[in-house]
Amino acid sequence: MPADEPVLNQASELASSSLSPAARILIMDEDPVIRDIAFRKLSSQGYDCKCCADEKIALRLLAAEKFDLVLTGLLETDDGSTTVIRKILQVSPDIAVVLLTTIVDIDLAVNLLKDGAYDYITKPCSMEELSIRVAHALEKRRLLRENENYQRTLQKQVAERTKQLREALGVLEQTYHSTLVALSKALDSRDSDPNHHSLRVTAASVRLARHLGLSHPEIKAIEKGVLLHDIGKLAIPDKLLRPAEALSEAEQLIIRQHPIIGHRILSHIKFLQDSALLVLHHHEHYDGSGYPQGLKGGQIDLGARIFAVVEEFDQLISVNRSGKGLGFK
Structure with a gap:
């Protein structure tokens, strides 16, 4: 060769x-x-x-x-x-x-x-x-x-899969939200509130948070927290939520445990953990007279402070049991 x-x-x-x-x-x-x-x-x-x-x-x-x-x-x-x-x-x-x-x-x-x-x-x-x-x-x-x-x-495949995942995540988030809304309505019904108080204050809290320039994740955490602010009441007996007469001091102490119970519930659910502090603080007052920890001013979670303002405003304009309310235009 x-x-x-x-x-x-x-x-x-x-x-x-x-x-x-x-x-x-x-x-x-x-x-x-x-x-x-x-x-x-x-x-x-x-x-x-x-x-x-x-x-x-x-x-x-x-x-x-x-x-x-x-x-x-x-x-x-x-x-x-x-x-x-x-x-x-x-x-x-x-x-x-x-x-x-x-x-x-x-x-x-x-x-x-x-x-x-x-x-x-x-x-x-x-x-x-x-x-x-x-x-x-x-x-x-x-x-x-x-x-x-x-x-x-x-x-191209990554882009397509990313789009599919985003769509799936959107469906999942909507499912979560629908579940939270349903649970919120159920909680309101335990308090004999036919006017969906939690939905009203949630919508108003979200609007106020946006006006304050909070980020999207912060606003979502506030939305979930306000929807479920009273979730701890699941552990409170119905007779204390709808008392026929004034509650005793011991009964009031039981009622005041519901923020702690709600915080404990949300802290063990991953997608609700960022809302747990709002639930814990939603009965704290800016002057320190609230409960369960007696916090004041900036010690209170920002979302809980937003909710407190909205909650007070909602009570002022809503018709109460006596049929009176300031109204809002």
Whole structure:
């Protein structure tokens, strides 16, 4: 077997793996002999080749037709303003560029590779070496394009999955909210409130929180907390919530446990934990006369302070058991 036969086989295998269909190659060189030899050799490898002698013709061809690789012996543009590689990549950004040059300069080679060249061949070179370098460059281009396609596909899939997750999260949040509203109505019914007091003060608290410039997460925490501010009353006997006569001091102490009970309930539910402090503080007063901890001023949770203002306002404008209320316009 001739010594160069394995080299020829390697070039053919690489060429066939890079071609489907035949890769198109544009050969650019001022020397007609080099153009002719390269054309014959690469055509015999199964490539679809075209030749040109100068930059302007090459750029017109690249703009008009689709090529996979440029083999060029031209390094600088006619006006010397930039490298030919940059011009080529401006016209055809994803094309592979292989350089043929007589200049042996490592710094030049590095700069040309930085400009976007795939490979750098020093003249004179064997046609077998040329074939292998071209096949390698086309294989590299194929792998790069496959990776780019994979990245685009992956990004599209991630975007689609993200959209699906957001939609699912929206449905879940709406389900949570509906559940909280239903529970809030149930709590109101235990207090013999047919007018959905909790829903009214929740809507007003959210509006006030927005007016104060609170963040979306803070507003959502206030909304959930106000809806469930009396959830601790689930542990309070009905006879104490609807007393036929004035409560004793001991009974009042039991009633005053409901913020602590509510706080304990919400603290063990992950999506309600940020509302637990509002529930604990919703009977605290700014002057320190409230319960269960007797907090005052800034010691009280901001959401609980917002709720306290809204609660007082709601009591002033609502019709009470005596049929009186200030009304609101």
